[in-house]
Amino acid sequence: MTSSLNLDQMPPDQLRTFAAQLMSKVDTMDRKIHRDQTIIEQLPHEIAILKRHRLAKRSEQISPEQGNLLDDLFNTDLEAIDAELKALRPAPAPEEKCQQPKRAPLPPQFPRTVIHHKPENTQCTCGCQLQRIGEDISEKLDYTPGVFTVEQHVRGKWACRQCKTLIQAPVAA
Numbered sequence: 257m258t259s260s261l262n263l264d265q266m267p268p269d270q271l272r273t274f275a276a277q278l279m280s281k282v283d284t285m286d287r288k289i290h291r292d293q294t295i296i297e298q299l300p301h302e303i304a305i306l307k308r309h310r311l312a313k314r315s316e317q318i319s320p321e322q323g324n325l326l327d328d329l330f331n332t333d334l335e336a337i338d339a340e341l342k343a344l345r346p347a348p349a350p351e352e353k354c355q356q357p358k359r360a361p362l363p364p365q366f367p368r369t370v371i372h373h374k375p376e377n378t379q380c381t382c383g384c385q386l387q388r389i390g391e392d393i394s395e396k397l398d399y400t401p402g403v404f405t406v407e408q409h410v411r412g413k414w415a416c417r418q419c420k421t422l423i424q425a426p427v428a429a
């Protein structure tokens with residue numbers, strides 16, 4: 257922030273515009289921090305999996321097919337992190353800006369355990385029954401000696417047609 261800005265001498269409209277700009281900036285940064293935090297929190301888990309993967313590969317506990325799939329997965333993840341770092345650099349080119357780095361989906365060949373999360377109560381406070389209108393799916397890579405599995409969390413979204421209340425089971429910590 258420039259120190260030459262004199263807030264005392266700024267007319268009220270300009271102050272308001274300035275404050276609005278700052279607020280929008282803070283909001284953008286907030287969302288960015290939140291997104292980065294999520295990625296950062298996931299990294300130790302993935303690094304641990306990768307270490308076990310390398311160990312298992314060395315002792316040949318793991319099938320070459322699964323090993324190759326994982327190599328692909330981690331390479332794609334590294335590319336996503338790379339893209340993320342690129343996006344952090346100041347003043348990116350416009351076309352670079354809208355390019356959202358995506359996390360690689362886990363290989364569909366890995367066996368999945370599907371866990372359904374339903375809200376405790378699907379009765380709306382207005383008295384009517386909530387309707388299931390959709391779901392969010394997140395996946396977590398897991399490893400048991402010799403085999404990689406995927407824990408798939410399905411969190412249903414429920415909405416009330418009368419009062420438009422929307423509920424969803426909370427994300428597990």
Ligand SMILES: [Zn+2]
Binds near residue numbers: 382383416418419421
């Ligand atoms: Zn309702």
